[in-house]
Amino acid sequence: MIMPIRCFTCGKVLASLFEEYKKRVYIEGEEPKKVLDDLGIRRYCCRRTIISHPVFMKDGEVKELIDEAAQYE
Amino acid sequence: MKIKFLELKDNYAKILFEDTKPYFVNAIRRTLIADIPKLAIETVTIYDNTSALFDEIIAHRLGLIPLPTHLDLLNFRKECSCGGKGCPSCTVHYTLSKEGECIVYSGDLRPEDPMWAVVDKNIPIVKLLKNQRLILEAEAELGIGKNHAKWQVVCGIGYKYHPVIEIDAEKCNLCGACVEACPRDILEIKRKKLSIKKIENCILCKSCMEACKKDAIEVWGDENRIIMQYETDGSLTAKDALKEALKILHKKYEELEKIL
Numbered sequence: 001m002i003m004p005i006r007c008f009t010c011g012k013v014l015a016s017l018f019e020e021y022k023k024r025v026y027i028e029g030e031e032p033k034k035v036l037d038d039l040g041i042r043r044y045c046c047r048r049t050i051i052s053h054p055v056f057m058k059d060g061e062v063k064e065l066i067d068e069a070a071q072y073e
Numbered sequence: 074m075k076i077k078f079l080e081l082k083d084n085y086a087k088i089l090f091e092d093t094k095p096y097f098v099n100a101i102r103r104t105l106i107a108d109i110p111k112l113a114i115e116t117v118t119i120y121d122n123t124s125a126l127f128d129e130i131i132a133h134r135l136g137l138i139p140l141p142t143h144l145d146l147l148n149f150r151k152e153c154s155c156g157g158k159g160c161p162s163c164t165v166h167y168t169l170s171k172e173g174e175c176i177v178y179s180g181d182l183r184p185e186d187p188m189w190a191v192v193d194k195n196i197p198i199v200k201l202l203k204n205q206r207l208i209l210e211a212e213a214e215l216g217i218g219k220n221h222a223k224w225q226v227v228c229g230i231g232y233k234y235h236p237v238i239e240i241d242a243e244k245c246n247l248c249g250a251c252v253e254a255c256p257r258d259i260l261e262i263k264r265k266k267l268s269i270k271k272i273e274n275c276i277l278c279k280s281c282m283e284a285c286k287k288d289a290i291e292v293w294g295d296e297n298r299i300i301m302q303y304e305t306d307g308s309l310t311a312k313d314a315l316k317e318a319l320k321i322l323h324k325k326y327e328e329l330e331k332i333l
Contacts, residue, residue, distance in 0.1 A: 002126070005137040005196055006306075011228035013139060013306055016179075016195040043229050069125040070202045 002066040009045035086311035087302040104318040107219040116212040139306040173201030230303035234294025236275035244289035254284035
């Protein structure tokens with residue numbers, strides 16, 4: 001739906017890092033490994049929380065499920 | 074006991090304890106996780122929410138936002154002189170009012186005093202389309218990690234024995250199998266000798282021992298030297314969190330002494 005605020009396992013705050021990840025990986029096409037290292041995400045629990053968060057492309061923009069659901073109150 | 078900071082940043086610490094035992098470091102670890110007080114949003118009054126997310130989800134997301142914690146200014150609500158009603162010395166108020174089209178960020182939470190402003194202002198709470206509104210009031214109070222994960226200051230805390238790698242130069246034939254087997258890239262062959270680059274990075278997996286056909290390398294952990302590392306969520310700095318944990322441990326032992 002929308003990026004979880006913290007890592008499910010360890011509790012590190014991830015939501016604020018996800019926007020940069022989204023931009024660099026899905027738009028600029030960088031290697032996810034490099035971006036995760038740059039953002040200082042060391043543990044594999046946090047890395048899977050970010051990698052496995054679903055997004056899709058629509059009209060050239062990276063969308064999350066909330067963008068679709070937001071039309072319905 | 075000797076303590077040395079191998080690495081110390083605002084929100085990250087890597088500490089080496091020498092002349093110690095695992096149970097001692099574990100006491101510090103458990104105090105860091107469960108006993109340090111921290112500020113987090115506990116009560117949310119929602120006046121208007123026409124967003125796609127339910128009130129409960131928004132309240133939950135608000136609770137997880139790390140807030141700056143000035144421990145000298147706050148009491149636990151239960152122990153406060155106001156009797157738990159909520160006064161400036163136990164409760165911090167935030168308001169939020171936003172209308173779409175926009176993303177509501179944690180930075181939009183307005184505190185009554187700027188000193189309580191949210192540290193990480195870029196946490197998205199919800200996305201609003203045109204004519205959707207979110208208006209709410211939130212109360213934050215102190216709590217400890219034992220009661221809810223939102224009051225847990227540290228994340229990803231753990232410790233390991235300091236690695237010891239012993240290389241028998243007489244048996245070693247410099248085949249390089251251990252160098253390739255090491256997942257942490259610690260070993261290297263330099264000037265016809267097998268040497269160790271940065272021993273702290275060793276995770277004691279013993280892949281090199283398995284790879285060596287000559288039994289020339291041995292790896293074990295030194296129980297008396299322990300490396301601990303942890304991150305904080307930003308509500309307290311790594312150093313303050315450790316100081317607070319030691320204070321709490323000290324107090325507990327003092328209480329025990331009084332009983333005896």
